[in-house]
Amino acid sequence: MSSKKNKIFVFIFVLALILLSSFALPIALLCFLGLLPTLVSSMIDFEKQHYLTYTLGCFNLCGVIPYLEKLCRPKPSFEIVWSLLSSPFSWLMMYGMAALGLGVYFMIPKIVAVIRKNILEAELKTLEKYKQDLIEEWGEKVLPPLEGIEEG
């Protein structure tokens, strides 16, 4: 993954925060602190498709959204932000969700690999059985000449 893309992503993220801070600074502060794992991951995610950043970002955002909703309900203020940030549960929620995203990102490919491997092995077994059936029915004459020679 090119670092150029990462820089663009960080740039857009920072630009969005600056724009947000111009009319809702408490929200921008919460977003900056809450989405810090996403920002870090975008900087270290060198893969082309940025699956880590997207996955982690989605989960991280899920952790931040409930607090954004609390912040926005009467009117965004620094008091609410401080009260939220002073609660360890808030941090646990926001960063815990990010950690869950990281876990999902690492676990799902392994699960997919296992499932696909099983499927392929079953498919190979079926194909081998078809071949055996053909040999049983027609004898080794059914083998392509080259294969026959190799086996012979």
Place this chain on the structure above:
Amino acid sequence: MDLFDSSSDTKAVILKDSFQIFPDKPLPHLDSGLIKAYEVQNISNRMEVSSSLFALVSQPHLSPRLHIFSTIKRLQTGNSLSLVDWGGIPWPGSPQYVLVFIYEKPGGTRFIEKWDDVIAPISEPILIKGFLEPITEILTLYEHAMFSHRSIRPMNLFWKDNTRKSILLGEGVSAPSAFFQDAIVESIESAMVHPSARGNGSTVDDIYSLGVTLAYALIGKCLLNGKTDEEIIELKWSKGSYTTLLGGQRVSQALEEVLRGFLRDDPRTRWTCSHLQSWLANKKPPVNSVNSLYRLASRPYIYNNKPFLNLKLLIWEFYKAGPSSLQDLLSLDFYNWVLRSCGQDETAEIVKQNTKHAREQFEKSNDINHSDAHKLLLRLCSRIDPTLPLFYKGFAFYMSGLGVTLIYSMKDVNMRSLLTDIIVQNACSQAPDEILISQRGDDLSLFFKKLAQYVRLNEWGFSIERCIYELNKFLHCQSDYIYNYFVFRPSQILEALNAFAKKDGIPESFPFDRHIAAFIGAHVGHAATVWIAELNENYQENTKAVVILRFYAQIQDHFKLEPLPYLAEWILRFEDFGLINFYSLRRIKRTRENLKKYAKQGILKNLLIIIDYYKEKQEDALGFELAKRNYQHISLLEKKAYDNLETIEESSKRIGGYVSVITGVIILVCFISYSVLKLVI
């Protein structure tokens, strides 16, 4: 010469559940030439045989005259040994079955045991009543039945009883015609021929032998005793048979006439049965004109510093000298000698006609090859004197004896090679038409041309084996499988093979050989020509089972034979059988099961239908093509799957990442929706 070691096993052998033959009880006084006699006991209640019996055990290389057996049995008059029965039996010391002939024992002893014997001269009344009349009766019957005895000699006569008034004629069927006849009892021409090649002969030959026998009986001894065959022949040539055999002994006028008639050297002037019957009835026998070939020339022809007055003897010398004699034979001197000194215009014309072209050919071509020179010699000599036997490369033979000689020399490589050469070179066709037509009653020229082609074709149903059966129509099939079954008709071959497999178990070798093919080829006719052509066209090592099965199925169908389950099983035993037509192993297995089922039914045609079933074969071939394509396709899929397996970690990481993102997005959408709803509400 006893081919069999009968002392190794002395157990009695049973023939047809009727006769018990004792190999340990030989009866040398009843031997017939080299054919040994053994004691026999009649154990059957069915057959009423008054006197005691003996058996003559044939030898495989001496082909018995089976073609006249049934006629002989029918024509028994009481003046010859009475044939009771015959058949094939296992014999101690012999690897194969042998043919045995059961005869009634004669009431008296053998007339003489050997030529050395000196006996009291037989009186004229006994000679006429006891010898001439009974033998004339037999020979007349044989003549009407179109065959001859060819074993009349003093040693083959038995006294009917101890009164010694009348004789019994011994047997003449257990060995080839005239095989045991000594040069003394044979006419000059026949004595020159190899014993196995004397051919069928005729009553005229029997009359000559009877004449010699009468001469012996009349003077009580053999004047030629101790002389070699060559000496006997030369004496007969120079003095004539009558003078040679009687040697100036006084004979009554009546018998002298008979003996002179019997012992004439020219077979065309010799007495026949009708002459004898006329003489016995006190009538004057008709007089045959004397043939000029037997006249002596006025001056001798000098050949090899030896003077010759007798044309026949000179021709015989030419024969014996081989192609080197062609120089003399084709010379004008010889022609002039025949014309002027012999005074034989007719023969001289034959010499002129036949030597003119040959002389040109001989003079022009110095590289005339050996066989051609021998053929030319045979052609010229046989035309000049058609009464002489044929002579080729030192071997004298009659055409009708060629077949028997082939059997006789089956194990003699040199002899067999010579006989093959005679056939391949078509030497017999060099003989004049009168020989080619007279000896077998049909045109033999075409027949011998066909034989030459058969020998050249080294294929199933042809070769020298085919010639053996073509020349010996009454020879049983010599195949090792069915030798012991004495198969004389082609319809019996499959039944014999079936019986062989049933009795002796199925052997490891294939139920087919050159003898079977040749025997069928020689006996079945046009249908066999087609079968054999198909056989040779399709026969390969891996297809032989089907080809032979088809061959046998055609025979079974042709002769409407009974089921042959053991033969079918025998053919099916060979592993290549089912594989050759089908690709599908399952189909082969199924076919084999079906074949086994049908084999038990024994109809070979049904087996063939299973193998030859066209639609199934077509389906099989199509299925095989499809299977090959399927296999290739599966191989490709398999290769792809293995490739996927190798890159599964990499690709799963990509797919997993994508799934992770989707999961994250879905959860995010849920959270956002929930929060928005909460805010709105």
